[in-house]
Amino acid sequence: MTTSDKPAQTTDLPSMSPTEPGAQTMTLSVGPQHSGSGHMRLIVELDGDIIINAMPDPGYVHRGIEKIIELRNIIRSIPVIERPSIIDASNLNHAWVRAIEELQGVETPARGQYLRCLLNEMNRIMSHLYWLSIYGVFLGHTTMFMWPLGDRELFIDLAERLTGARITYSYLVPGGVRRDLPAGFAEEAVKRTEYFEKRLDEYENIFFKNPLFTSRAKGVGILSSERAIALGSTGPTLRGSGVDRDLRKDEPYAAYGELDFKVRTRPDGDSYSRAMVHMDEMRESSQLIRQILEKLPSGPVRRKAPIVVPRGEAYGRVESARGECSFYMIGEGGDKPYRARFITGSYRNMAAISEVLKGVRLADMPTSWWSIDYWPVEADR
C-alpha cells in the first residue's frame, strides 16, 4: 500500500571492519532466507563466537489474519485461522471454536469432544515429528530428518481417513465436528500407535542418547523457570524449565478431564530438556489416542450451532503443540467477530529466544533456538 522510498531493510548493521578502532563485536544477520529458521531473521551480536545478544526480527510471513477474520463469517474463517500452523491445524481450530462456543453457550456432545481430542493428539504428534526432523537437520543428523517425516505419514493417513484431508482439516466446527469416525479406524489407529511407540525407542537410541546430540544440548541454552514464567513462555518451552503447566490439566476442556495422562516436564531448562519434553509428549499423545478410542462414547458428534457471534467477550484457549493458543473474541451479534485477537504458542515463546541464546556459542545456536520450536508463520499470523 504505502511504503516510502527507503529500502526495505533499514535495520543498520554496524560496520565489521577490523581496522575500526574499538570494534570488538560483530553483528550477524541470520535469515530471513529460510536459513533453517523459517522465514524470519535473527540479528545476532557476537564476541568471538559467543553470542552476547540475539534479537528476533519477525514479520516476513505476516498475513494480517486478525484483520481477515474480522471481515469473514465465523465458518469461512476456519480455514484461515488454520493457516499459521498447518501442521497443528486442529489445535488452532479448537481454540477458535472454543471462543465461539463460550459466547454462544453451545455444548458439544460428548462424542464430538472425544473426536476433537483425538485429532488434537494426532496433530500434536505430527507437529512434534516435524519439529524433530528439522532439529535433526540442524544437528547434521540426516537419519533424524528422514525418519520423523516418514513416520509422520502414519498419522497423516489416519487424519485423512477421519477428516478427508491430510493436513488442514477444518474438522472442528462450533457445536461439534464435521463427521463421525469411519469404520475400521480404531483398529488401524491402535496398530499404528503401537508401531510408532517402538519407533520412538529407536529414535532415542539413534539420536537422543547420541553424544553428537547430548554434548551439544545438555547445559546449553538455559532458560530458568523464573524467567520462563516472567516472559510468558508456554508449552514445551515452559515445561522444559520444570513448570508443570498444561492447559489440558489446568483448564480441562473437551474430554481431557476424563482422560488419563501425565504432564511431562524436565527440570533443567536447557536445550536437552526442551527436546526431551517433545519426545515424552509424543509418547503420552500416542497412548492418549488409544485411550480416546477405547473410551469413545456413542451418540451424535455435532449439535446445531448458529453462525452468530453473540454480543459479549470470550477468551477461548487450548494447549496446542507449541503451547497455549488463544482467541480473545468480541462479538456484536453479527456473523463475524468485532475483534478476534489471535495469540499463538510461537508468538508467546518469541520472547524466550534472546534469553536462550545469550552466552551460547554460534555453532550451538541452531540446537538451542530450535529447541524452543518457534514456528515463524505461527508467530507472525
Place this chain on the structure above:
Amino acid sequence: MSLSQEREESLVKTLKENFPADIKDATVVRRSRIDVTVAPDRMVEIATFFRDKLGFDHPSGVSAVDYNREARFEIVYHLSSIRNVGQRDIIVNLKESVPRNSPRATSLVKIWPGVENYERESLEMFGIQFDGHPRPEKLFLNDNWDGPPPMRKEIRFPTD
C-alpha cells in the same frame, strides 16, 4: 468441575477493597474469566498488585481493540497465574481505555517482561504509544512502512 464462582468473586472482592476508587468495573464474566477495568493513571499500581499479591505472574498476551464509534482504544492485558495452582484456569482481562485522538499508555514491561512484544505490536498496528517501553519499534511491519496503523477499524481491504 464445580460450577461455583467463589474464587472469582473473592478475587473481585479483594480488588475492590484495596482499590475502592480506582477500579471502574470488576465483574466475573463466567467461570474462570474475570474482567477488570481501571483508570489508566492507576494501571501500574494495580498491575503490580495483581502480580505480587494475587499471584498473576504469567502474562498471556495483550490485545488492543479499536472502539472507533466511542472514540477510544481499549488495551487489554490477559493475565494468568502459575504460582497459585488453584487459579491456573483463571484469565483476568485487565483493561484500560485511552482516547483515540491521543493514544498513550504506560508500558507494563517493567512488571511483566513478557508483554514487550505485544505492546510493540499494539504500537505498529493501532498507533498506541507506550511510555517507558524499552524498544518502541515496529515488530512485524516493514521498517519503511509509513502508512496508517493497519488494524484500525477505518482501514479496509481494497477488495472489501
